[in-house]
Amino acid sequence: MTLALIDYGAGNLHSVANALRAAGAEDLTITASPDVVRAADRIVLPGVGSFRACAEGLRAIGGMVEAMAERVHVGGAPFLGICVGMQLLATRGLEHGVTPGLDWIAGEVRLIERTDPQIKIPHMGWNDVSLGLHDPAEGLIDAGEAYFLHSYHFQPEDGANVAAMTDHGGGLVAAVAQDNVVGVQFHPEKSQQYGLSLLSRFLEWKP
Template identity: 75%
Template structure:
């Protein structure tokens, strides 16, 4: 029986592309949903995100019972979870975009603006860049070395380095992926990263943390 995958729809994700990429990676039943009851029945959960941290956090919290269902299924139930771009950033304690906004707090740290150490460095960080795995992190087996597509102006400054699953370089090191127990988040867009991204999604679909 194919696993039920909940792709969370809270008005802030590139849902069509992520849905298609999950299907191309081998997913069976992908439910695009904001229904807490469907989330509670999912075997895997994907949280996408495009836009500002504040808008995404507020959009997620505005859906009655959704955050509680995510916490119940992911933190208590231990199902595999993947956050993408702002969906990864929402794992943080807080974000500093358009003021300070509380995140989910599943991985300690804060989301800060990318600082220009060199005028030649462009912000947003946009386009293809290397992903360098850090093998000490939980869930790091999902992340392999390669090139992925990034698009972001803010980065996740993680409090505990053991939760950093991969790094990239854009005028200095930036966190490319985080991991803790059954939770993984990627700053890049696997749905836009061609074969590299599809391979990552396929590993996520087989992952047994």
């Protein structure tokens, strides 16, 4: 099983790679090659920083977005987006103006609204991950506690795409899913056993 971890200058690649290997990934390649992505059995897209910078970095690699779409939507490869890599699944991001996302899961990425003066932004640290009434990720996401670090959050248009929630002065989407695509707002690579268990399940996931 080959796994492509996409390098577009916007992720803590080595931490994610180490966590994936600890979770059982044996044939893992950190890559900026569309050809490698097009041939991979599974794809992981990390992301750290602003939505705009990440979107521009990904699109700056010629043919990468097309290779991802071909492998995931036509070839059916399981896909995992992490943090901003999850946010890029949205239709658009509203950080530093409007920036188009991949539009794989309809919705917007917008600033977390401060409804309580005691609530700090960014949302940083450990927080509960709770499951909803439906399970679009087909058992991939589990309830538990994960490490978050973000100021913007994904609001899907269709609640059926919400795989998990967390609470930070109100509900925030912790994970989204649709078919063979899943994204998590938290950092599995920083979430100790909870994160490793999730990555292990992703390596075996057959959506």
